[in-house]
Amino acid sequence: METEEGVRVLTDLIRRKGFAFVDGTPYDDPEHTKRLLERxxxxRVTHYGGFYDFTADLAMADTAYTNIALPAHTDTTYFDDPAGLQVFHMLSHEPDATSKDPNALGGESLLVDGFNAALELKRTSTWAYKILTEVPLPWHxxxxxxxxxxxxxxxxxxETAPGNKALLRIRWNNDDRGVVPFHSGCSPVDWYDAARKWNALLEDKxxxxxxxxxxxxxxxxxxxxVLHGRSAFTGKRRICGGYINRNDFMSRxxxxxxxxxxxxxxxxx
Incomplete structure (x- = not known):
């Protein structure tokens, strides 16, 4: 990551595959991860701050600051321009005093290629794909x-691109979604039927x-x-990371x- 060639390979992996791992990141100090992002x-600074370094201490009113399981979702759905990249680096995960098995702490990370899942929905339930493409929702x-x-x-x-209608972006987070509106093309009942089809795919192993x-x-x-989630966990887990704007990533x-x-x-x- 100290070389431009390394960053070229990294950004190309993310662009083509949707995600990448960077092994060998020092974890004695979160500053190393911060420098990795800045490469x-x-x-990006949001109401959560810029570079984050947190435990499940409920410091913010957000499910990320808990130890509960989180289903597949995207972040910052409430911005007109959602975060382009997201970064997680687990600095430590220590069992609590009552844990009998320090190797069974949980907290596995989940990734789902949303574009792949959406195209599967389009193939198997065209009507559901159409509803989730056409009905605008409030987010907050x-x-x-x-x-x-x-x-x-x-x-x-x-969200699809004008003209060719190719998938551009996915917004999916039930904790951030507002009330499903009545729409000229469908009722809330129709939308929920489509959403169930979509959610079933996200839960498909x-x-x-x-x-x-x-x-x-x-x-x-x-x-x-890419949608992300996690399984529930015990003990004390420390995570650092941050967001990067889409346009800045694409420029790089x-x-x-x-x-x-x-x-x-x-x-x-």
Missing amino acids: IAFI ASGNKGIAITPERTYPVF RLQYWEQLKPGRTLIFDNWR WRTLNRTPEEVNRVVIG
């Missing part, structure tokens, strides 16, 4: 004092990838494409993985 681009972050964030407009679960994070192995993934990837002529064609059009 890609600057860290309002659990912390003085915070009431909501996008300037409503957005569907699946064939589409899930589980990995037990460990100190020294940093996980970086595309928050527009493009300038390292494309020729100047190719970059110019993208910029000029």
Whole structure:
């Protein structure tokens, strides 16, 4: 990661596969992980702060600050421009005094390729895919004092590019979702039927990838494409990481993985 070639390979892996691991990240000080993020681009600041370093202490009114299981979801659905990349590095995981088996602490991380799951939904339930693409929903972050964030407009679960209708971005987090509206194309009942189809795919073990994070192995993934979650855990777990803007990630990837002529064609059009 000290070389531009290393960052080129890393950003290309994330761009093509949706996620990547960086092994050998020092974990004696979270500053090492922070510097790793900054090799890609600057860290995005939100109401949670910038670079985060936390335990399950309920310091924020968010399920991430608990030890409960979290289903597959995307982060920052309540921003018009959700975070592009998300980074997790588990610095430590210590059993509590009552634990009988220090090797059974739990907390495995879940990843689901949302684009793959969405295309599977489109193939098997075209009507459900259409509903989740066309019905805009309200999203919000309002659990912390003085915070009431909501996008300037409503957005569907699946956002597609104009013209070719290719999948651009997925928003999915039931803890951030507002009331399902009545829509000219469907009722809330229709939407929930479609959402159940979608959720069943996210829970399909064939589409899930589980990995037990460990100190020294940093996980970086595309928050527009890859949904993440975790199993419940015991003991005290310390996680650090942060967000990176999508445009800044894409700029870094493009300038390292494309020729100047190719970059110019993208910029000029």
